[in-house]
Amino acid sequence: MTCFRSNSYKVVICGAGPAGLMAAYQLGKLTGGDGQILLLDKKEPWKEPIFCAEAVSTHRLNELWPIDESWVRGSLSGIYFTSPKGYKAEFYSKDCGRLLDRSKFHHAIADACVESGVECRFDALVKSIEKTENGWNLNVQVGKEFFSLSADAFIDASGPGCRLTRGIPCLEGIESGDTDLEPGIFAVAEGIEHDRDHIDLLYGSEFPGGYGWIFPRDGKEVNVGFVLSKDAKPDMPLREKLKHFIATHYPNAKVKAIYGGMIACGQSDKPLAKCGLFKAGDAASCVNPLSRSGIVEALLSGKIVAEAVHEWLNASDDAARSRIEASVLDRWMAKLGKSHLQIARAKPGLAKIKDEQFDKAAKRLSKLPREKQTLLRIFWAVLWSCPSVIWKMRSFLH
Numbered sequence: 486m487t488c489f490r491s492n493s494y495k496v497v498i499c500g501a502g503p504a505g506l507m508a509a510y511q512l513g514k515l516t517g518g519d520g521q522i523l524l525l526d527k528k529e530p531w532k533e534p535i536f537c538a539e540a541v542s543t544h545r546l547n548e549l550w551p552i553d554e555s556w557v558r559g560s561l562s563g564i565y566f567t568s569p570k571g572y573k574a575e576f577y578s579k580d581c582g583r584l585l586d587r588s589k590f591h592h593a594i595a596d597a598c599v600e601s602g603v604e605c606r607f608d609a610l611v612k613s614i615e616k617t618e619n620g621w622n623l624n625v626q627v628g629k630e631f632f633s634l635s636a637d638a639f640i641d642a643s644g645p646g647c648r649l650t651r652g653i654p655c656l657e658g659i660e661s662g663d664t665d666l667e668p669g670i671f672a673v674a675e676g677i678e679h680d681r682d683h684i685d686l687l688y689g690s691e692f693p694g695g696y697g698w699i700f701p702r703d704g705k706e707v708n709v710g711f712v713l714s715k716d717a718k719p720d721m722p723l724r725e726k727l728k729h730f731i732a733t734h735y736p737n738a739k740v741k742a743i744y745g746g747m748i749a750c751g752q753s754d755k756p757l758a759k760c761g762l763f764k765a766g767d768a769a770s771c772v773n774p775l776s777r778s779g780i781v782e783a784l785l786s787g788k789i790v791a792e793a794v795h796e797w798l799n800a801s802d803d804a805a806r807s808r809i810e811a812s813v814l815d816r817w818m819a820k821l822g823k824s825h826l827q828i829a830r831a832k833p834g835l836a837k838i839k840d841e842q843f844d845k846a847a848k849r850l851s852k853l854p855r856e857k858q859t860l861l862r863i864f865w866a867v868l869w870s871c872p873s874v875i876w877k878m879r880s881f882l883h
């Protein structure tokens with residue numbers, strides 16, 4: 486029979502993506518572990534495929550989790566911004582990014598969780614949760630067996646659009662992890678010529694409200710895909726659209742596999758914690774609304790939540806606990822949420838830029854020497870090619 490070490494924990498974390506792994510590790514460190522912290526996932530966090538293009542900023546990742554080259558696929562030194570006609574602006578910065586092997590990365594953090602005293606179960610599906618007088622009750626399925634576990638505090642790090650916290654009266658109004666839920670899809674392919682140390686972001690009406698990408702992967706492989714606005718109405722199913730895009734632009738490409746997922750890329754100002762339940766990562770809609778990056782954001786959000794939960798566990802009374810819960814949104818806002826909120830407000834304006842305006846901006850930028858193509862200049866060049874957007878983006882600019 487499958488057993489948990491206990492049926493009662495101080496904290497249970499659901500979801501062992503970057504947010505849940507980081508939250509568990511930090512709580513293990515802060516509390517001394519001791520069988521008080523349980524991390525659950527329905528699958529092993531290193532189980533492939535992981536639906537992600539796996540690019541992160543080097544310095545932002547390093548601030549949260551020191552980089553170990555054993556879980557890195559490669560280094561990045563720049564980004565091409567490509568317009569519909571193929572003009573390329575280039576942002577160059579040596580070693581600015583890393584391409585992770587997320588499967589190995591997750592494994593490394595999970596090992597650190599175990600070392601810090603966290604009990605990890607990567608075969609456990611949280612079927613439902615229920616508020617009780619003293620905390621949370623969880624209905625957990627492992628194989629064909631069902632378990633009832635209790636926790637003083639519960640962390641929902643179960644990724645985008647999770648239903649776990651829906652319909653629970655005391656959680657009404659909490660962030661639901663589906664703010665601006667956008668579809669993303671990509672293929673792992675060979676036969677596409679691409680700089681091994683650059684990522685390529687493709688803009689224009691082919692990707693309404695979003696962008697396409699080509700990221701290097703292992704050896705000759707690339708990750709080629711796109712994200713679209715949630716309101717986009719593509720003329721064919723996404724899988725067909727991706728195949729059509731690849732066949733049209735890269736006729737020699739050999740597609741090895743296609744994967745897709747949802748990205749919660751809008752920022753809300755809804756609470757991130759209530760009644761001893763805390764939200765982290767995509768479940769808290771922490772993804773950057775424009776770049777759609779969410780790995781570092783999930784790590785940061787997991788860390789913020791772990792610190793708050795640790796204070797919450799040591800709080801003297803309910804009033805203090807409520808103040809700590811309310812502070813989680815403020816802590817996130819102070820770090821990234823405020824800028825995400827501004828970006829989210831500006832996003833509809835950017836989605837209105839026309840193909841010829843992207844072409845004009847990228848053509849002009851491509852004539853500048855590489856060292857003058859800063860991210861700020863690229864941003865302004867796109868805006869100036871489309872003056873009406875500047876008005877629409879006023880919330881972003883002040």
Ligand SMILES: Cc1cc2nc3c(=O)[nH]c(=O)nc-3n(C[C@H](O)[C@H](O)[C@H](O)COP(=O)(O)OP(=O)(O)OC[C@H]3O[C@@H](n4cnc5c(N)ncnc54)[C@H](O)[C@@H]3O)c2cc1C
Nearest residue numbers: 500502503504527538539540611644669746766767779780
């Ligand atoms: C196509 C695509 C490409 C992307 N590319 C990038 C990129 O290049 N760079 C970047 O920074 N971000 C990228 N992202 C975003 C990034 O993948 C996410 O933001 C990040 O994974 C969020 O981490 P998380 O821990 O919040 O959630 P997740 O990584 O989604 O982890 C959630 C975990 O919860 C588990 N779970 C869910 N429900 C239950 C349950 N009921 N019981 C038990 N376990 C459960 C799942 O199995 C999963 O392991 C991309 C996303 C997509 C879809």
